[in-house]
Amino acid sequence: MELRDKVAIVTGATSGIGRAVAINLHQAGMKLVLTGRRTNRLNELSETLGQAAYLVGDIVEPDVPKQLIRTAQSHFNRCDVIINNAGMIEVGEVPDIDIEKVCAMVRLNTEAAFRVIFTSCKYFLDNGGGHIINTSSVLGSRVRQPFGAYAGTKAAIEALSEALRLELAGTGVAISCIQPGLVMSEIYDDWPVHPSKARGIDPPLQPEDIARCIRFILEQPAHVRVPRLMVLPESQVT
Ligand SMILES: NC(=O)c1ccc[n+]([C@@H]2O[C@H](COP(=O)([O-])OP(=O)(O)OC[C@H]3O[C@@H](n4cnc5c(N)ncnc54)[C@H](OP(=O)(O)O)[C@@H]3O)[C@@H](O)[C@H]2O)c1
16 A cells, blocks of 8 residues: 555554654654544644544543544545554462452453454445554464453454454455564553563564554555464564
């Protein structure tokens, strides 16, 4: 797809992978609708990118996915791409795991992600096509303890995406999952030891590495589909 002047919504655009994707797609000439909960970050990024549109909101709120499409329509009169990226991670072994935080993760990583997927699929079907890219994880297809609950949230997205790829074949609606390994971002900020140190993954990926791969998926010709792309640091072996 030629990206120039096409319109992308990026969820989780205030940091890490989402922010890097927004910058990369802006450099490709795309128009952007950014979202996240932190107004100051959205405001700063929007100005950096020459007045990208943005919507401040908690993506778990049921109406936000529709509001995002409406924002794209009202600012740019179209929407071509959704980067379904907002997410969190909660891990732990049985005696210590915080069940309420796990459930909050399920609402964000799975419930909200499903709502974004179905809302955008309906819009794309009614408007001649489009591409949804979900930020899954290498754990979406490989389970490791004590990451089971997080892996489950990502495996759910992978399963839905594959079913929709089959259902929507021939409609012009594309759906892909990107499966990053360890990426430096804010997602591990409250961990006592960063996993790159704990697991000897040095260097980890940078958000820009994932952004480049997402752009690669989007730039394929119309007859090509990339349902799933795993991207790992050279030294990540587990
Ligand atoms: N980093 C890794 O190693 C790694 C590996 C594989 C997959 N991933 C996946 O990559 C995605 C992005 O993560 P990241 O590593 O870039 O982490 P990050 O820097 O913590 O970014 C997370 C983004 O999600 C947004 N977000 C979180 N909760 C939200 C909510 N309730 N409503 C709206 N937005 C919310 C945050 O924005 P606000 O706080 O402003 O709302 C932020 O922009 C996630 O889906 C994650 O599971 C990460």
